[in-house]
Amino acid sequence: MLNLSLPKVAASTDELFAGVHQFVQAESVDDDTAFQLTVAAEELFTNLVKYSRRSNRPAEIQFSREGEWIEMRITDFDADEFDITTAELPDLEVPITERRAGGMGLHLVRSFADTLSYSHEQGNNVIIFRKKMERPNVHDSA
């Protein structure tokens, strides 16, 4: 398990990447899952940096593994409600000249998650991203 407490500023993403790397190494997470977990972590945290401005409290990000399942839990304290599981996604069918990167990150997160949940608890937004490892490392299953 790994716990991070990160100020919601762009400079924190380097610490986030280092944390994800440390976690996937310690838990022998396979490359495909590690890549997707890293993307999901960046996209979700970047959303907080850009849009969650009600509070300056650092966000808490917890990574854990249970068997073949990887979980990332993000808590944004004193935050306005924003349900990422129902938020509108960009239209991916429009011509490329009309495409924008905005919203695409959320599309990637939803694509990578096996389960994705959102709750607003006591003024805090809690996102739980869960993914089953695609190829658990051989030495880890012995």
Add this chain to the structure above:
Amino acid sequence: MFTIQHESGGTVKLVGRLDTNQAPQAIQALGGMNGAVTIDLSGLDYISSAGLGVFIVTHNRLRAAGGSLQLVNPSNHIRHIFHLARLEQVLTIK
């Protein structure tokens, strides 16, 4: 780490991680290129939506000026991201 290397024949090679912190630098660096641009992605380890935005912006800028953008040699991870974003059909990726 992220670097942009200028190779022979006008090809540009991206190396490292194209994430939200590196995307502005990449847009700026690629903004100086014109005509038929080929970008080698074989050295790119990681990309997020911010990185995809780099290629959308660059593609649209080049096309508007009569140029083109071709992406070559992406890893399977990178290609999968392009596929999920449905950019595989609209960008030239080899």
